[in-house]
Amino acid sequence: MTYPITDRTTATRLRERMSYDRDLAHAILDEAWHCTLSFVVDGEPRALPTLFVRIGETVYVHGSTGSRPLLAARDGLRVCFTVTHIDGLVLARSQFHHSANYRSLVAHGVATPVEDEQEKHRILGALVEKIGPGRSEHTRPPNAKELAQTTVLALPLTEVSVKARTHGVIDDEEDLDLPYWAGVVPLTVTRGMPINAPGVTADLPPYLSRTPWHEPVTLRGKHVVLEPLALSHVDGLFTALGGDEDVWRYLNLPRADTREQMELVVSKALEWQAAGLRVPFAQLDAQTGEVLGTTSYFPEPALECVEIGATYLARKAWRTAINTEAKLLLMERAFEVLGAVRVSWQTDLRNERSQRAIERLGAVREGVLRANRRRGDGTPRDSVLYSMVAAEWPNARSALLAKLDRD
Numbered sequence: 001m002t003y004p005i006t007d008r009t010t011a012t013r014l015r016e017r018m019s020y021d022r023d024l025a026h027a028i029l030d031e032a033w034h035c036t037l038s039f040v041v042d043g044e045p046r047a048l049p050t051l052f053v054r055i056g057e058t059v060y061v062h063g064s065t066g067s068r069p070l071l072a073a074r075d076g077l078r079v080c081f082t083v084t085h086i087d088g089l090v091l092a093r094s095q096f097h098h099s100a101n102y103r104s105l106v107a108h109g110v111a112t113p114v115e116d117e118q119e120k121h122r123i124l125g126a127l128v129e130k131i132g133p134g135r136s137e138h139t140r141p142p143n144a145k146e147l148a149q150t151t152v153l154a155l156p157l158t159e160v161s162v163k164a165r166t167h168g169v170i171d172d173e174e175d176l177d178l179p180y181w182a183g184v185v186p187l188t189v190t191r192g193m194p195i196n197a198p199g200v201t202a203d204l205p206p207y208l209s210r211t212p213w214h215e216p217v218t219l220r221g222k223h224v225v226l227e228p229l230a231l232s233h234v235d236g237l238f239t240a241l242g243g244d245e246d247v248w249r250y251l252n253l254p255r256a257d258t259r260e261q262m263e264l265v266v267s268k269a270l271e272w273q274a275a276g277l278r279v280p281f282a283q284l285d286a287q288t289g290e291v292l293g294t295t296s297y298f299p300e301p302a303l304e305c306v307e308i309g310a311t312y313l314a315r316k317a318w319r320t321a322i323n324t325e326a327k328l329l330l331m332e333r334a335f336e337v338l339g340a341v342r343v344s345w346q347t348d349l350r351n352e353r354s355q356r357a358i359e360r361l362g363a364v365r366e367g368v369l370r371a372n373r374r375r376g377d378g379t380p381r382d383s384v385l386y387s388m389v390a391a392e393w394p395n396a397r398s399a400l401l402a403k404l405d406r407d
Helices: 009-013 021-033 068-075 117-129 145-146 231-241 259-274 321-337 352-362 390-406
Strands: 016-020 034-041 045-053 058-064 079-089 099-113 150-156 161-165 183-188 224-228 279-284 290-302 303-312 342-348 363-372 382-387
Touching: 021 045, 021 079, 021 117, 021 161, 034 058, 045 117, 058 117, 058 145, 079 150, 099 321, 117 150, 224 321, 231 259, 231 279, 231 290, 231 303, 231 342, 259 279, 259 290, 279 321, 290 321, 303 321, 321 342, 321 390, 342 363, 352 382, 382 390
Parallel strands: 303 342
Antiparallel strands: 016 161, 034 045, 034 079, 045 058, 058 150, 079 099, 079 183, 099 150, 099 161, 224 279, 279 290, 290 303, 342 382, 363 382
């Protein structure tokens, strides 16, 4: 049966609450990805961090049939199931009153294995659907062998307590005048941008996209293909760009003279992508599939703006239809798909070749940003800022298409 637990005196003082609140309990469970399942086997305590899903008033815990502790669950296993979200760090003037804002759930009961195969399929499908509605339809269900290797334990939500702290700092009155900062530092768990596994050609499912501005799509033209950057492009990029001083001279990363250094360049781009700061593309020759370079969007969807930058291109592709069409595809998507009001570029003040290339796109020079970036050697860089606004795009597009026809 469900039961409430009364607050302790100290819990009341800290504005913590402990009870069974069905709606809050469901919210805690549905927001969480993992749990800890604790139990005793052969007189020894065990704790198993694992994935789970809630369906109605039951939680289903995922495990392996090869797990010795879970073998003990065949006839039912007394367990303690816990989930915790840390929502903020509470910094008081005194060390003693530092705390955390959190939501936690503890459930006790007897977990039993799900034996019916159709029921296991349904539960495992629900576990995948937790990632995003429709995910189960975009994946292969487990076959008979995989199903046999998987344990699903069912735990009814009958003995449950929910505890939460959602308030600010509580300092002793005599400490309120101390000259120390106090307050709450919020903590959140956010999804980064998905990174394609090697060989993936399927489009990113809508339930995994933050916004279209961050979506790693493939753009195809007659001369060039821009596809989401991945570690599988490292070898091709190193062949095209590695150690070429002319390519790296004005860029903001040290020259990649080894494959390992090129992998670091790609990994850094993917880290920025995961943080939602960048959408990197590999540039490929549409006829041969040869990797020729990389370029990126730096989107600002709130402002409906995007910067095109971090462009590393093999010398043999400079001033070719490949380079021209790559910029055309990027601007077409920015203005016509994303609805951007502005596209911008920055380049080193010393890099006259890059400035001429940007100007040939129809961009307008706005000015110089002094010491706003670092060069690959760590010294400050003055950057020339260019932009194109939506009203200028139709004429620029016509000019670029005409240039491609001539090329």
